[in-house]
Amino acid sequence: MKVLEVEDLKVHFRSPDGLVKAVDGVSFDLNDSEILALVGESGCGKTVTVLTIMGLVKSPPAIVEGKILYKSNELTKFSKEEYRKMRGRKISMIFQEPMSSFDPLYTVGEQMIEVVKTHLQYDEKKAKELCIEMLKKVQIPLAEKRFDEYPHQMSGGMLQRIMIAMALITNPDILIADEPTTALDVTIQAQVLNLFKELQRNYKTSVIFITHDLGIVAEIAERVHVMYAGKIVERAEVGKLFSQPKHPYTKGLLESRVKREYKGKFLPYISGNVPRPTDFPSGCRFHTRCPRAMEICKSKEPKEIEIDGTKVACWLYGEGEPE
Numbered sequence: 001m002k003v004l005e006v007e008d009l010k011v012h013f014r015s016p017d018g019l020v021k022a023v024d025g026v027s028f029d030l031n032d033s034e035i036l037a038l039v040g041e042s043g044c045g046k047t048v049t050v051l052t053i054m055g056l057v058k059s060p061p062a063i064v065e066g067k068i069l070y071k072s073n074e075l076t077k078f079s080k081e082e083y084r085k086m087r088g089r090k091i092s093m094i095f096q097e098p099m100s101s102f103d104p105l106y107t108v109g110e111q112m113i114e115v116v117k118t119h120l121q122y123d124e125k126k127a128k129e130l131c132i133e134m135l136k137k138v139q140i141p142l143a144e145k146r147f148d149e150y151p152h153q154m155s156g157g158m159l160q161r162i163m164i165a166m167a168l169i170t171n172p173d174i175l176i177a178d179e180p181t182t183a184l185d186v187t188i189q190a191q192v193l194n195l196f197k198e199l200q201r202n203y204k205t206s207v208i209f210i211t212h213d214l215g216i217v218a219e220i221a222e223r224v225h226v227m228y229a230g231k232i233v234e235r236a237e238v239g240k241l242f243s244q245p246k247h248p249y250t251k252g253l254l255e256s257r258v259k260r261e262y263k264g265k266f267l268p269y270i271s272g273n274v275p276r277p278t279d280f281p282s283g284c285r286f287h288t289r290c291p292r293a294m295e296i297c298k299s300k301e302p303k304e305i306e307i308d309g310t311k312v313a314c315w316l317y318g319e320g321e322p323e
């Protein structure tokens, strides 16, 4: 069953340099209990996509078009009040920087209780019991004591685990995780990811996991959508994306991962930079960086087609137009 359907979502912002097309015609859906990864370099539109789903992009001033359906409810038509009730209850989000996501003036317990009381109408005692139970579930040692401590008394890894606890405490249908382990040390990253996977399985939450790290995608996701310059350029099952990548951008991302055989050699990389969102190239937006670019790529945008279960938008595939 689909819990979320995003249809032709466009999120544009006016700026002195022109229209910023941060998200430019993105469609995808999220199934019950699955982990979907959105992958791409910084500035490709991943975060703006999920902030719009969360109702955190103000329109106006932003220009938002398209549909976002949560269990058939059209979210773009929600009032502020309807969004406020749903956010944190039905759809939760975990941010990249655990330290800046907490208020330094309140204890961790006070902040957790606030979430429970807002969304679940529990009394103080019942809310505290639930919070401590959640702290134990995310493996916070001495949970009762930690409950009364302030964010600055915790490590980054602990805060990120508490953030996961806060996001799941209302048992939401959808959890959006925006680079949740990027700010952590590698060893702590692995612990947090394992915990995240275990909790996701137990709670059967549907997850949109944003990352630029394909190693994490391989660990955690079932399906992957690769974004470039405000669009999805390839979508596939995780195994297929790694074994048979189709889009030259996906191939570039996979090749530029650090591998043992690169020791002592230059690391492959995708040349050039992500184009400015006020000034996307015509045709295929990747053509200025693509090693396989053809004449048609400069003028005509490729449509998405399906090959062996993978959907890809590239003139190298399908019949017809090029050559």
Ligand code: SF4
Pocket: 247, 248, 249, 284, 285, 286, 287, 288, 290, 291, 292, 293, 294, 297, 302, 313, 314, 315, 316
């Ligand atoms: Fe490269 Fe052309 Fe495919 Fe774009 S459409 S990725 S430029 S080959």
